Amino acid sequence: MKTFSDKDAMRAHVRSLKAQGKSVGCVLTMGFLHEGHVGLVHECLKHVDEVVTSIFVNPTQFGEKEDLDNYPTDLEGDLAKFEAAGVNAVFLPTPDVMYPEGADTVVTVAGLSDILQGKVRPGHFQGVTTVVTKLFNILEPDVTVFGEKDYQQLAIIRQMVRDMAMAVDVKGLPIVREADGLAMSSRNVRLTPEDRAASVVLNQALDLVTKHENDPLTVEEFRALVREHIAQEPRADIRAIDIRDAATLAPFYGRLDRPAVILLSVRFGAILLIDNRVIGPGKEHL
Numbered sequence: 001m002k003t004f005s006d007k008d009a010m011r012a013h014v015r016s017l018k019a020q021g022k023s024v025g026c027v028l029t030m031g032f033l034h035e036g037h038v039g040l041v042h043e044c045l046k047h048v049d050e051v052v053t054s055i056f057v058n059p060t061q062f063g064e065k066e067d068l069d070n071y072p073t074d075l076e077g078d079l080a081k082f083e084a085a086g087v088n089a090v091f092l093p094t095p096d097v098m099y100p101e102g103a104d105t106v107v108t109v110a111g112l113s114d115i116l117q118g119k120v121r122p123g124h125f126q127g128v129t130t131v132v133t134k135l136f137n138i139l140e141p142d143v144t145v146f147g148e149k150d151y152q153q154l155a156i157i158r159q160m161v162r163d164m165a166m167a168v169d170v171k172g173l174p175i176v177r178e179a180d181g182l183a184m185s186s187r188n189v190r191l192t193p194e195d196r197a198a199s200v201v202l203n204q205a206l207d208l209v210t211k212h213e214n215d216p217l218t219v220e221e222f223r224a225l226v227r228e229h230i231a232q233e234p235r236a237d238i239r240a241i242d243i244r245d246a247a248t249l250a251p252f253y254g255r256l257d258r259p260a261v262i263l264l265s266v267r268f269g270a271i272l273l274i275d276n277r278v279i280g281p282g283k284e285h286l
């Protein structure tokens with residue numbers, strides 16, 4: 001497995017793979033890898049000959065009060081995990097490689113970037129779409145895999161690729177969970193043991209909804225069910241429970257007559273956890 005920090009050398013490597021007739025996929029991460037990230041690589045390898053990954057903690061997607069400097073890192077462990085997963089090469093750029101002096105161009109998916117998480121984290125999705133565009137331009141992937149864990153991010157990336165006619169096929173990977181159901185996240189290590197134990201309430205609440213998926217309930221009733229269940233856990237500080245059209249993220253009212261996504265945003269101590277679940281008829285055709 002090769003590593004590159006120079007963008008021209010990285011691009012030349014991808015092009016040399018393609019010159020050998022190989023298809024190339026990419027998996028973009030901020031490091032501190034877990035089984036979810038490894039799952040993205042395995043999924044990508046189902047569609048392409050070689051997978052190239054990146055590790056870059058992107059400053060432009062962090063708000064002023066967000067903890068960019070404390071983002072956990074483990075480069076040695078990350079490289080070992082990528083190597084074991086069969087990754088061909090890893091791109092490890094420094095911030096000045098991604099944002100050279102005077103870089104003024106940004107990419108924004110209007111609308112979708114301003115709702116839900118985008119409302120509480122202004123500028124976050126613009127930071128994501130800008131860096132993902134740059135990484136796509138450097139890695140020139142045929143396929144990319146993003147996690148459904150970050151549901152809104154995946155919807156935004158899909159729309160950006162469609163709107164800008166980018167030549168990459170975007171695939172989604174279902175949420176990879178710990179044995180007790182907590183969605184894997186690099187942030188989970190920062191939970192106190194008590195909060196870690198309490199955090200299973202999120203997946204439990206989503207399981208409850210799945211259990212009642214075929215009941216004749218309205219979206220408002222599903223939301224109440226989720227809220228009541230999570231509110232039983234005193235350590236859970238509910239920031240948002242949204243139910244939206246799973247395809248467009250538009251508001252959803254009334255009976256569940258098409259796929260809907262339940263989006264949870266809940267704090268445990270200082271740590272904000274997100275989780276989601278798609279329910280409703282036709283969800284398998286999304």
Ligand code: AMP
Nearest residue numbers: 029030031036146147149150175176184
């Ligand atoms: P991050 O390193 O957190 O920026 O995430 C990089 C990629 O991994 C994104 O596409 C995430 O959606 C995906 N990802 C993170 N956690 C999970 C998970 N538990 N299951 C599936 N994908 C995930």
